[in-house]
Amino acid sequence: MLCNDRFKSGILRASLHPVHPDMAIMAKRSLFAVLSRSPWWLSVLIAAALFMAVRQFMPDYAAIASTLPFLAIAGYAGWRQSRAPNPERVGEVLAALRAVSWQKFSAGMEAAFRSEGYAVVAHTGGAADFELRKNGRVALAGCKRWKVAQAGIEPLRELFQAKEISGAHDCIYVTAGDLSPNARQFAAQMKIRLLCEAELVALLARAGGPAFPPPAVTRRNSTR
Numbered sequence: 001m002l003c004n005d006r007f008k009s010g011i012l013r014a015s016l017h018p019v020h021p022d023m024a025i026m027a028k029r030s031l032f033a034v035l036s037r038s039p040w041w042l043s044v045l046i047a048a049a050l051f052m053a054v055r056q057f058m059p060d061y062a063a064i065a066s067t068l069p070f071l072a073i074a075g076y077a078g079w080r081q082s083r084a085p086n087p088e089r090v091g092e093v094l095a096a097l098r099a100v101s102w103q104k105f106s107a108g109m110e111a112a113f114r115s116e117g118y119a120v121v122a123h124t125g126g127a128a129d130f131e132l133r134k135n136g137r138v139a140l141a142g143c144k145r146w147k148v149a150q151a152g153i154e155p156l157r158e159l160f161q162a163k164e165i166s167g168a169h170d171c172i173y174v175t176a177g178d179l180s181p182n183a184r185q186f187a188a189q190m191k192i193r194l195l196c197e198a199e200l201v202a203l204l205a206r207a208g209g210p211a212f213p214p215p216a217v218t219r220r221n222s223t224r
Helices: 002-016 021-026 031-037 040-054 060-083 087-097 102-115 153-166 181-190 197-207 215-222
Strands: 119-122 130-134 137-142 170-174 193-195
Touching: 031 040, 031 060, 040 060, 087 197, 102 119, 102 130, 102 197, 137 153, 153 170, 153 181, 181 193, 193 197
Parallel strands: 137 170, 170 193
Antiparallel strands: 119 130, 130 137
């Protein structure tokens, strides 16, 4: 009986133990990161199941307290998902981005980075196009291969080498196309930020830049 009580109290302490937010956010495979990328209702279901389990051996107020972290994650995930562009719109914008000139795309990216609080200067190195400075940190951004349908490891390796040579803290690879599984794995290992898909579209939308609507999509929508 004593061992069982200790086991139960250990479960409650674990559920109520505060987690440092920076550690949770930085850990891409943490429970917080996984649930924040999942549908918001999944966190609500987990909270409900946890409440039913904990209230079997603890007061209701303790059971409710144990669900608060998951309810908070549900709220955060719901807020993020409500602001995310829908998949159809993301595909339209990415296709349009691949059709614009480098001058137009680079101007849009420079404006987008500035809207996020970065000081932006052109980078003369071959692998990087912009040097971004914010809060005492320097990041190199590589954008010039944004049209490639599927990027492999090589451009990411070149960008990472440029970061190491320049002494920058971070590097960001921007693409309106896709990345191979090996490229994504390399980016995760080298901690290269991938700015692509919905995140790229959302960044440009926040910056208030041109939407680059594809002509074919525009004509189809106009007939509805």
